[in-house]
Amino acid sequence: MVLAVLALLLGFLAGQALTFALPAAFATYLSVAILATLDSTLGGIKGVMQDKYDGAILMSGFFINGSISAFMVLMGDWIGVDLYYVAIFVFGLRIFQNLAVIRRELINKFLSPAAKRKSTTREVS
Amino acid sequence: MSGKKWPLTLIIAFACLGLLLSLQFKTHQAMADDLNYQSNETLAAVAKNLTTKYYQLIQEVWDLRTQLKLLQQSADQNKTALEAMTREQQKLNIALGTIPVEGPGIVITIPENDQNYFGYQDIVDIVNELWNSGAEAVSVNGFRVTNSTSIMPDSEFTAVLINGVRISYPYTIKAIGEPNSLDKGISIPFGIVDNLRTLFKIPILIEQEENLRLPSASAPTFRYAQTVVEKAAE
Numbered sequence: 001m002v003l004a005v006l007a008l009l010l011g012f013l014a015g016q017a018l019t020f021a022l023p024a025a026f027a028t029y030l031s032v033a034i035l036a037t038l039d040s041t042l043g044g045i046k047g048v049m050q051d052k053y054d055g056a057i058l059m060s061g062f063f064i065n066g067s068i069s070a071f072m073v074l075m076g077d078w079i080g081v082d083l084y085y086v087a088i089f090v091f092g093l094r095i096f097q098n099l100a101v102i103r104r105e106l107i108n109k110f111l112s113p114a115a116k117r118k119s120t121t122r123e124v125s
Numbered sequence: 126m127s128g129k130k131w132p133l134t135l136i137i138a139f140a141c142l143g144l145l146l147s148l149q150f151k152t153h154q155a156m157a158d159d160l161n162y163q164s165n166e167t168l169a170a171v172a173k174n175l176t177t178k179y180y181q182l183i184q185e186v187w188d189l190r191t192q193l194k195l196l197q198q199s200a201d202q203n204k205t206a207l208e209a210m211t212r213e214q215q216k217l218n219i220a221l222g223t224i225p226v227e228g229p230g231i232v233i234t235i236p237e238n239d240q241n242y243f244g245y246q247d248i249v250d251i252v253n254e255l256w257n258s259g260a261e262a263v264s265v266n267g268f269r270v271t272n273s274t275s276i277m278p279d280s281e282f283t284a285v286l287i288n289g290v291r292i293s294y295p296y297t298i299k300a301i302g303e304p305n306s307l308d309k310g311i312s313i314p315f316g317i318v319d320n321l322r323t324l325f326k327i328p329i330l331i332e333q334e335e336n337l338r339l340p341s342a343s344a345p346t347f348r349y350a351q352t353v354v355e356k357a358a359e
Contacts, residue, residue, distance in 0.1 A: 001131065003131060003136050004131055004135065004136055004139045005139075007136045007137070007139040007140040007143065008139045008140065008142065008143040009143065010140055010143065011139070011140040011141060011142065011143025011144035011145075011146075011147065012143040012144070012146060012147040013143075013147070014143075014144055014147070015143065015144045015145075015146070015147025015148045015150070015151070016147050016150075016151070018148075021148075021151045021152060021155055022148055022151070022152045022155075023152075023155075024152060024155045024156040024159045024161065024162055026152060027149065027152045027153055027156050027162075030145065030148060030149045030152055031149055033145060034142070034145050034146060034149055037138070037141065037142050037145060038142060040138065041135070041138045041139060041142050044132075044134070044135045044138055045135070048131060048132070048135065053132055053135070055132050055133070055134035055135075058132075058134050058135060058138055059134050059137070059138070062138045062141065066145075
């Protein structure tokens, strides 16, 4: 957990330390790629929580989803279809789904005993 | 969460996500500053603002130029006025004798003689004659003659007092002015010098000088005399 946060910070700092900046035209593609990779990462966390984690799936999903989503948006620009919004919609949906699963897992793990106890005391009183 | 060990690949994914986020962050900032990615409305507003400001600045430039011209004119006027004042002040100083002056002129020397006639009245007459012949500054034995100079005899009428100071032979009267006209004016036939020379045998010497230097007199102080202020006619 701590390692993950550290890695996130490290990556962020490395990006800030880089002297070159991507041209502003890349912003749309990069944002879609970020959504895809965020989705993959959340999926990885979900896998860890459900004990179904597979490193190959995560890595392939991370890089292939990220690059393909960006490429799809680029292609959409070529053919005049705004695939940008499609990608945002799909990945946004998946991110929220993953977050929901993670939230449930966390509640099951930490909060349920306390909540049960609370509810029983309330019943008693 | 504590029980489970986070896989290395997930950590790598986090690092890559952080890198991407940071890149996007920078790109987004670059985009916010780039006019190419602003909306048309924003660009129109920016253009309108800039145009307004442009015309305001042009107006300001013109105003400032006009102001500069006015200031230059008034500065020129001030300069001219200052020059005129300076000339006037110099003239007045020469007339008052408060500054030393130099220039061409004549020197009249009355050496010690045995005629025992020459007196203060003759000095006054010579000085008057010099003024009359166009002298611009006169001094007697180093005393600049101004409008408050007194030339008097002492109580026994044997010596001359200038400003209350006793002076003695040889009397030297210096005058600055056009040397020739001063010389002619002072030695006119039957004039004072001619009379003194011929009738009273006083050996008066007159020399023309290229460059005379006359000392200054002390500046007059006015304690009681006030300028009369004319009241406006009712």
